[in-house]
Amino acid sequence: MISTVVLSEGQRTKANEDKKLETMRHSAAHVMAEAVQSLFPDAKFGIGPAIKNGFYYDFELPRSLTPDDLPIIEAKMSEIIASNIPFNRQEVSKGEARQILASQPYKLELLDEIPDEKVSLYRQGSFVDLCRGPHLDSTGGIEAFKLVSIAGAYWRGNEHRPMMQRIYGVAFASKRALAEHLEQIEEAAKRDHRKLGRELDLFSIQEEAGPGLVFWHPKGAVIRRVIEDFWKDEHVRRGYDIVYTPHIARLDLWKTSGHWEFYREHLYSPMEVEGQEYMIKPMNCLGHILIYKTRRRSYQELPLRYAELGTVYRYERSGVLFGLARVRGFTQDDAHIFCSFEQLEDEVAGVLDLALFLTDTFGFTNYKVLLSTRPEKYAGELESWEKATEILRQALARLRIAYEVDPGEGVFYGPKIDIQFEDALGRGWQGPTIQVDFNLPQRFNVTYIGQDGREHLVAMVHRTVLGSMERFLASLLEHYGGVFPVWLAPIQVMIIPVADRHLDYAHHLESELRSEGVRVKVDGRSERINLKIRQAQLDKIPYMLVVGDKEVAASTVSVRLRSGEQATSQTLESFREGIRLAIASKSKGLSL
């Protein structure tokens, strides 16, 4: 079975660096604990691990912390770091440890759960902690850190246990890396898709209708339509058939499929119609299977690739809902491929190629690929699993795609490939997923007549490329910070007449550009020109065409970019040709 990790040299170096950073962050947590102890000698300590980008520690303190406490704790930490005191590891028996940690009830609780006879303690200065390590040699190795926030956290995440105070910090290998990270956090806050969605009037989620349900406003819907049209055209070009299936179906179907049994906590409650139970669909696969099964299929018809922008509904606790990124109703860019086992490698390679082409066109050029293999509980034959996993590997190899193996993380019905793409801030987004399914073809007896005249089960592939329209818009918004490339911008051109006497010319330009398929508006309000330019910039409209006496006389336009770049004068023909090309080529930049 596959369990090796395919790592390039660069990836190996990075793994080492990650390990070093993690150690430094863990040590910073201990230093923070020491600083807190010096300020609150009675502090009781919970746990203090390294996490992504930093660390935290949980404390029980005589009073509530406020943001004003953080600089004081930071100053104390800086002192400890400047003293460069060593971290000392000590192996002791549990009895000795119990004496040393006698005043720390939470530590004692943890101690009791360790099965080994010997445990390790780490000490620096006056602070001692029950800890497996490893740590830096001394506190001076902590290069750059900052405390960022305070939060409440139940001891061991259990709401029946005491609420402790958690301080979060970040730590990096250099002052520069720390500064970059803090800048990135600030930038990420500015790019928060919920904030941008509101500012650019793209979508809303409304308490009145229910949490997690998305309303696409006109400008958001324009982006969605551009994405959907491109998606459909590209799928048809690659031999997919678009289909439409209903949003509800008899519950019995979901019992046959196993979803009712295995996935119940995410399903909406059934509706009753004439004594039959119906359910709103949590996925599109069964609809596609039913279409496949409307007639007997021959090997000559395969592969059949059914694609649907199918809106599905899944229950999520309201506490975990988050903007467009985690919702209760979403439109998957879904497809199911029905093929023979012999065709599977070609099909998987085809999906990978399509997936990388689409995400690249949308501007995501970095990605990470994971191959997830057979979990402990699985459906289907062991032999099929091995064969299918090998096929996924070969498809990846054929496209020379580097990947990591996630052993045992496949779905119960088959192995899968996940692609996580990275946005402009280096954050990962769940992207394309390709899953082989041994379960549904069997449960629904999905077959074809082979060249041998006999009936065979199909190989079935589930796949989405963008994931869902909702989450994909979130990633696009945060990736571009709302500054969309021209082909995706809801309004591409704002024409700004200097005075009312230039309105006719403005509308002439508008209709000329509109007939070319350009999304264009005229800002005909009687407002100052600078205010109108400022508004268009706030709306992140790629091009502003300012037209006054000079432009009317010369039949030209004065082009401004939303970046504030200096105006250039162009003929209408030249501008029109330029924007036409930028749109048609799905250009990521703005140049005319």
Next chain:
Amino acid sequence: MISTVVLSEGQRTKANEDKKLETMRHSAAHVMAEAVQSLFPDAKFGIGPAIKNGFYYDFELPRSLTPDDLPIIEAKMSEIIASNIPFNRQEVSKGEARQILASQPYKLELLDEIPDEKVSLYRQGSFVDLCRGPHLDSTGGIEAFKLVSIAGAYWRGNEHRPMMQRIYGVAFASKRALAEHLEQIEEAAKRDHRKLGRELDLFSIQEEAGPGLVFWHPKGAVIRRVIEDFWKDEHVRRGYDIVYTPHIARLDLWKTSGHWEFYREHLYSPMEVEGQEYMIKPMNCLGHILIYKTRRRSYQELPLRYAELGTVYRYERSGVLFGLARVRGFTQDDAHIFCSFEQLEDEVAGVLDLALFLTDTFGFTNYKVLLSTRPEKYAGELESWEKATEILRQALARLRIAYEVDPGEGVFYGPKIDIQFEDALGRGWQGPTIQVDFNLPQRFNVTYIGQDGREHLVAMVHRTVLGSMERFLASLLEHYGGVFPVWLAPIQVMIIPVADRHLDYAHHLESELRSEGVRVKVDGRSERINLKIRQAQLDKIPYMLVVGDKEVAASTVSVRLRSGEQATSQTLESFREGIRLAIASKSKGLSL
């Protein structure tokens, strides 16, 4: 108030003819009853009215009728008609009538329910009937008739009363009109969208998933996408904004709107989520209202026109479901216009113009327009109703559209205009509907800030043009009998290579045409050429390009039409340009 019917002279003539036909059909029912009585002297008679295209009569007979009985009854009827015996009207007291009809229990029952003291009887030959009339002077006036079917029918439609035997007949003013009608019935059966949908593999409705829920197969989905893209482009061109709203929402919204109260029998049962009740949407209006209400709106923003291809679910009894024409889930081509009262006439005129443009483009050129006015139970102010109804009239007048008034048939929330279009067989299909709504703006307080700085309720218009994608596909299928114009055909060109050695050239043609956006396939099977042509004709594919040695050598194509028209030889360039034009112009015919 408006209650006059605007009728052209042609319409008046037609109304007179309809009256005469109805009398003849009613008389034919009596003649049929006399014929049945002569064959079954103990026959008991129910009722025998004229209906659309013909008549029926219900009988209680000593044995079940079979289709073989119909020619015998027809022959007897022809005898009676040839004898040209008079219909005699006779006024009698109810007591006398009771004696005359003593052997007819069903007639006696009807007699008892007549409040008047005197009743009228009609007699011809040995047959006498309790009947208000009118009738022809004599049986010879029945020009052309045919008995078409036998069915069971409960006495007075009550399943607890006896089951009678009903014979249906048709009757017309001339042998030619009758022949045309019978031909039309035959043609309609051939064009039945359920039959064509199956034969052309366009869609299915599957018992497993539930009745009334439509699965769009690849070829049906192609047609739907062409319709939807055209619809969206035309709406955007006319200043509509496309939006998307969720398929479920909290039930409270539907309580506020009044749907829960007034429309309950068509609603699906609620789903429970975290203690809140949700419902699958039966209409799209509330979603559009919620988007409108996400911010304060100024008069300068109006009109706002939100359009959505929104899939809705309404409960219908399984007994009334019918193919695509009556379903439980359907995608409305919906839009809601929010405007001021002053803008209402322009908006209604705009919708009428759009509606007639779209239906005409799809090939429906005949239509009937109805203006439905205030019903007895209504929401809103009397004055607003009168004003709005007058506005609808003026919009119709402005576009010089002839219409009839349907007094009192408006929806409870406002007056409306309905357009019924006629298909190639002269049958009516429910088409565009435009409804003014006084109810929802009030219930949801949908307002704008006027030029006067004060808050005003908007005028709201509900409208669909095609109705739903499902019903519209049914009407298109039956209108064209599946022989779609080239722009709507799922596959536009089938390339048929004569032998395997012509496959390369066939695929070259395929990619040339596909790059032009043409939907083209190659039939590369090793089958006889005539069989492949026959298959393409059965699939009603507009163009077949047969390519053999001659075509390869000369770089030409041999074009056949699905009508079987003789092949013509063309260069690829000429064919490509021809089909490009036919598609772009949405041409209804096939000419190259």
